[in-house]
Amino acid sequence: MPSRISTTRSELVYEEVRKEILRGALPPGSRLRFVELADRFTVSQSVVREALMRLAEQGLAVALPQQGFRVRTLNLADLNEITEARVEIESLVVRRAIARGDLQWESSVIAAHHTLARTPAMTEAGEINDDWVDAHEAFHHATLQGCGNGTLLSIATSLRETASLYRWWSGSMAPDADRDVALEHRQILDAVVARDEMNAACLVAQHIQRTTDALNEAATRLAVPS
Amino acid sequence: MPSRISTTRSELVYEEVRKEILRGALPPGSRLRFVELADRFTVSQSVVREALMRLAEQGLAVALPQQGFRVRTLNLADLNEITEARVEIESLVVRRAIARGDLQWESSVIAAHHTLARTPAMTEAGEINDDWVDAHEAFHHATLQGCGNGTLLSIATSLRETASLYRWWSGSMAPDADRDVALEHRQILDAVVARDEMNAACLVAQHIQRTTDALNEAATRLAVPS
DNA sequence: TCGCCCCCATATCTCGAGATAATCCCATAA
């Protein structure tokens, strides 16, 4: 195999497994078997091990000694914890972004919102549109990007990614009918363009909190009448 | 070798190398050679590789493909970025801790402060006392612990650890004579016991910022007259 | 029929060596 540019095999497996976890192709709780993954990527088990170790350190997987790796599962307590952290940190980061972001950043947010607004959330078959999920993530990332602090940005991004694991679970139980997500995004965009730090922070916080609230409500609705 | 409880070899190497990096035994920029570490811990290179990969993912080391691993180096820009993040996040976490911490937490903070106050910062030989460093870290950790959110706590802890890499560098150039660190700790303790969120948050923020300010000042003082 | 214990299949964990890339040294030429 003559073609290898400059990155390691472990990196490639890491990227791919990570993508599949975030995309939901490897749902939470799935076992991540060495032989299986090693076969799929045509690499040694050691390489897979390294990749999974990185994912575990990042919190997207969990490593149980002598029992292998699994995709991280989120219970309600974890979700609430992460949501609280996101509410605080993302609103903090968006305030910084508005305070510091330049015109180019502002433009990129508008562009990302336009893409999001023009992408249908559901496919014609009634399923979630993967393109919309990507555009949604891109919009929020663009929003935070302007903060000018790579450390804060990567913390916020990491939390968003971890939180996105619940999507696999939320899609089936919390339809969230009476909620206009597109409007929420529009309001966030307007606050960003208006350079209204406080308003933007509140809107972002609400945006994050609402999904979790719906899940909590659905969970109690299911748990109590049993 | 019959005795192994339930943890993996990689875990042990990870813990040990991590400790040495944080303690400064492996200074920033040090090469982390596989053969060397594998010999020291009597393990295979694969095991070392896994451990270093975890440290890299955590930000305490950096992995250059085909060039091995090094202990992370902090330049002034990185330090300022991390400091900004710490100021925001630690003050946030301490507010939560004061709002939510119970009596047991409050007592543990008092205990940690007592230990810190009774531990001399310098040895008789005029060098930094490792016990003081540990006690210092324990005090701040105890302070944050009460926030009741493991996610926020681990983010704050991780940032503290990364920032502690500069200590190796600061000890030699920023004596920081006109600063009463013990008083600062005392004031933080008082604010915690008084349940004064805002005051505690400000004090913590200042406490973090001052060390970085001293380093920035020292750096410019050294850079300009050259 | 139920519970407990031993054995076997399966998967993880560790190792050491071969393949591969980067670094260093030194000879050569300007």
Place this chain on the structure above:
DNA sequence: TTATGGGATTATCTCGAGATATGGGGGCGA
């Protein structure tokens, strides 16, 4: 003296197999 190119050395990266631990299934006893 300085810059450049090639070869030897060193270290990283990858692999596949052996060692080790876990979970399940069947047999034994109550």
